[in-house]
Amino acid sequence: AQSVTQPDIHITVSEGASLELRCNYSYGATPYLFWYVQSPGQGLQLLLKYFSGDTLVQGIKGFEAEFKRSQSSFNLRKPSVHWSDAAEYFCATSGTYKYIFGTGTRLKVLA
Amino acid sequence: EAGVAQSPRYKIIEKRQSVAFWCNPISGHATLYWYQQILGQGPKLLIQFQNNGVVDDSQLPKDRFSAERLKGVDSTLKIQPAKLEDSAVYLCASSSFPSGLPYEQYFGPGTRLTVT
Numbered sequence: 168a169q170s171v172t173q174p175d176i177h178i179t180v181s182e183g184a185s186l187e188l189r190c191n192y193s194y195g196a197t198p199y200l201f202w203y204v205q206s207p208g209q210g211l212q213l214l215l216k217y218f219s220g221d222t223l224v225q226g227i228k229g230f231e232a233e234f235k236r237s238q239s240s241f242n243l244r245k246p247s248v249h250w251s252d253a254a255e256y257f258c259a260t261s262g263t264y265k266y267i268f269g270t271g272t273r274l275k276v277l278a
Numbered sequence: 279e280a281g282v283a284q285s286p287r288y289k290i291i292e293k294r295q296s297v298a299f300w301c302n303p304i305s306g307h308a309t310l311y312w313y314q315q316i317l318g319q320g321p322k323l324l325i326q327f328q329n330n331g332v333v334d335d336s337q338l339p340k341d342r343f344s345a346e347r348l349k350g351v352d353s354t355l356k357i358q359p360a361k362l363e364d365s366a367v368y369l370c371a372s373s374s375f376p377s378g379l380p381y382e383q384y385f386g387p388g389t390r391l392t393v394t
Binding site: 201203208209210211212213216257259261265266268269270271 | 282284311318319320321322323326334369371381382383384385386387388390
């Protein structure tokens with residue numbers, strides 16, 4: 168069965184520091200993978216997606232993610248975090264039609 | 279392109295009352311989803327429509343929740359009667375599925391329900 172695990176519930180980084188949010192998936196075939204961001208009181212906004220091809224995917228707001236089949240991972244990265252990046256981040260995978268979301272990682276940014 | 283619209287944005291009701299949420303998907307999107315997101319958790323799919331037919335409602339508490347999508351466009355989600363544990367954000371999303379795989383889901387801003 169499909170599943171997504173986000174091991175870190177909370178992460179705190181200083182503004183300007185680099186960021187990596189972890190996501191591990193379980194799926195038999197090549198998964199479709201997504202990262203969404205949710206700011207307080209808002210819906211989910213798609214940051215980036217992986218379907219096939221180049222394993223390093225660029226997204227909006229300076230985010231990127233790397234698909235590593237050998238590690239069943241799709242970690243989200245940003246080289247320099249801004250205070251406005253404070254939000255909750257969700258990794259998701261989809262099969263034929265259904266999304267499975269991780270439990271989310273809440274990012275706090277220190278000034 | 280207009281996004282997914284939801285109303286109301288916030289609702290406070292007492293337990294045992296009823297409540298309804300409305301969603302208008304992106305124009306042309308055949309598939310519509312309702313999710314429940316409890317504080318501190320990821321979204322959980324309640325029901326998925328393709329046009330005006332139900333694809334998946336396996337996690338919908340059918341004794342109190344109902345949803346419809348008339349004419350394959352707008353949708354309403356109703357809770358009757360509400361319980362304290364229904365306090366959550368209700369998210370609506372739409373996608374172009376089954377037009378081409380893979381697909382993306384586009385989310386509305388959500389309705390925050392508080393049951394007192």
